[in-house]
Amino acid sequence: MSFTHREPGTCAARWQQAGLEQISALEPEKLFNATTSVIVLAAHPDDESLGAGGLISMALERGIKVHVIACSFGEASHPDSKTHTAAQLASLRKAELAQAMDRLQPQGTHAGKLHLHCLGLGDSQLETQQEQIRAALEQHAGEGCLIASTYRGDGHPDHEILGRIAAACAAAHGACHLEFPIWYWHWAQPGRQVGWKHWHRLALDAAGAKAKGRALEAHRSQTLPLSDLPGDEVLLGAGFMQHFSQGAEIFRATWPGHKDAASAPATFDELYSQREDPWEYRSSRYEQRKQQILLASLPRVRYGAVLELGCSIGVQSAELARRCATLLAVDASATALAQARDAVASMDHVTLLQATVPEQFPQLEPGSVELVVLSEIGYFLAADELDQVLADSADALAAGGELVLCHWLHPIEGWPLDGEAVHRMASGLGFERIVEHREADFLLEILRKPAGAHG
CATH class of the missing domain: 3.40.50.150 (Vaccinia Virus protein VP39)
Structure with a gap:
C-alpha cells in the first residue's frame, strides 16, 4: 500500500453515501456486559483517540478499567521539520498523549481508571520490536478483557503489525478483538474495498463524543501546523479529521472462538x-x-x-x-x-x-x-x-x-x-x-x- 497524508484521499461524505451509517450496530450494553477491562493498543499518540476515544470513555463511564498501550511517541511524524528534532517531537507528543488521556478520564467516583503505558519504541520500526509489544499486551490481558487495536489492513506498517499482535493475543485469551481503521478511510475506496460492510458501528453517547473531541484537540502537533515553515505542515487535515467526528466509531470485530484468514x-x-x-x-x-x-x-x-x-x-x-x-x-x-x-x-x-x-x-x-x-x-x-x-x-x-x-x-x-x-x-x-x-x-x-x- 502506497499513500501519503498529502493526497486528497477519500472524503468522509463518500463513505457516508456508500452506507457506512447502515452497517451493523455494536450495542454498548452487550459489548461491555461481560467486560472486566479494555486494552487499547496504539502505534502512535493520537491513534487511541482517533480510533477508540469514544470506546475508552464509554468503558470508563461504566466503571471498567482501561489500559492504553502507546508503543511509540510518534517522533517520525514530521521528518522534514527544521524546527523540531525527533527527540523534541517525541517529548511534545508524549505530553499531548497524557493530556488526551486526562480528557478521556471521567470524574465520577464510580468511573473506571485509565492506565497509560508508554513503551517508547521506535516510530515506524514496530515490526522489529514485536516481543516487547507482545509482553506489554500479555501483562494486562486476561479473562474478560476486550482488546482494541489498529487495523491489520490499515496500510501503515506500524498499525498493521499491532493488529496482528492483538489478534493473536485475543485468540489466545478468548477475548473479543476490535480493530479500528485510521488511514484506511483515507486511501480506500468504498466501491473497490468492500469488507467494511461487515464491520460494526459503535454510536457514541453524548459524554463519549464530547470526551473524544476534547482528546483529539490535545493532539495539536498533528491537527495544526508546527510552524509556517516547510516540513511543519499539518499532518491530519480538516478533511481527514471528518472521518472521526461522525458521532460513531467503526470497528472490525472478531468474536471469541472465531478464526479468520490470519x-x-x-x-x-x-x-x-x-x-x-x-x-x-x-x-x-x-x-x-x-x-x-x-x-x-x-x-x-x-x-x-x-x-x-x-x-x-x-x-x-x-x-x-x-x-x-x-x-x-x-x-x-x-x-x-x-x-x-x-x-x-x-x-x-x-x-x-x-x-x-x-x-x-x-x-x-x-x-x-x-x-x-x-x-x-x-x-x-x-x-x-x-x-x-x-x-x-x-x-x-x-x-x-x-x-x-x-x-x-x-x-x-x-x-x-x-x-x-x-x-x-x-x-x-x-x-x-x-x-x-x-x-x-x-x-x-x-x-x-x-x-x-x-x-
Whole structure:
C-alpha cells in the first residue's frame, strides 16, 4: 500500500453515501456486559483517540478499567521539520498523549481508571520490536478483557503489525478483538474495498463524543501546523479529521472462538505437519468423485489463465493444469505447497504462490483471468474477508469468465461462516449461475461474469 497524508484521499461524505451509517450496530450494553477491562493498543499518540476515544470513555463511564498501550511517541511524524528534532517531537507528543488521556478520564467516583503505558519504541520500526509489544499486551490481558487495536489492513506498517499482535493475543485469551481503521478511510475506496460492510458501528453517547473531541484537540502537533515553515505542515487535515467526528466509531470485530484468514497459515501448517493428506484427497472416494464432478461441470474444454485459491496439496491443481494455458495456484500453508510442488513438478505453466487472501490477493491485471476456482476455502475467511476475495476475483475475471465455488455443507467449527453462507454471499456478485449441483454433503456452483462487465 502506497499513500501519503498529502493526497486528497477519500472524503468522509463518500463513505457516508456508500452506507457506512447502515452497517451493523455494536450495542454498548452487550459489548461491555461481560467486560472486566479494555486494552487499547496504539502505534502512535493520537491513534487511541482517533480510533477508540469514544470506546475508552464509554468503558470508563461504566466503571471498567482501561489500559492504553502507546508503543511509540510518534517522533517520525514530521521528518522534514527544521524546527523540531525527533527527540523534541517525541517529548511534545508524549505530553499531548497524557493530556488526551486526562480528557478521556471521567470524574465520577464510580468511573473506571485509565492506565497509560508508554513503551517508547521506535516510530515506524514496530515490526522489529514485536516481543516487547507482545509482553506489554500479555501483562494486562486476561479473562474478560476486550482488546482494541489498529487495523491489520490499515496500510501503515506500524498499525498493521499491532493488529496482528492483538489478534493473536485475543485468540489466545478468548477475548473479543476490535480493530479500528485510521488511514484506511483515507486511501480506500468504498466501491473497490468492500469488507467494511461487515464491520460494526459503535454510536457514541453524548459524554463519549464530547470526551473524544476534547482528546483529539490535545493532539495539536498533528491537527495544526508546527510552524509556517516547510516540513511543519499539518499532518491530519480538516478533511481527514471528518472521518472521526461522525458521532460513531467503526470497528472490525472478531468474536471469541472465531478464526479468520490470519489464522490460516499456522492452523493449516500444523494440520499438514500432523497428517500429510488430512482431507484424504488422494484416497477418499468422496473427494475423488467431488473433484470429477467439478471438472466435468466446467463449461469449456480449455481455458487461458486460471486462478485457483486454496490449492492445498495440488491434487486438483494438477487436473486443472491439464486444461489451461497458465495456472496460478495459491495457498496459505507452506507445508501444503511443498506437496503441491511435487504434484505439478513437470508442469512449467503452473505457478505456486504462498499467500493469505484477501490481504495478499495476487496482483493481476483486471480481466486477465478466464477461470477462478474457489473450492473449500470460503468458510476459512471472515465475512469481510470473503467479500473482498469475491470482489477481487470478479475484478480479475474477464467478461464471460467463470467463478467456481464448491463447499462442504455441514457445520464448520471455529470459523464464522459455513458453505451455505459462502454461496449466499457469492450470489451478491450478480453473476449468472450456469451450473448448480447440490448433494447432502456439498454444493457446487459455477457463476459467469456478464459479458461487457468490467472489474
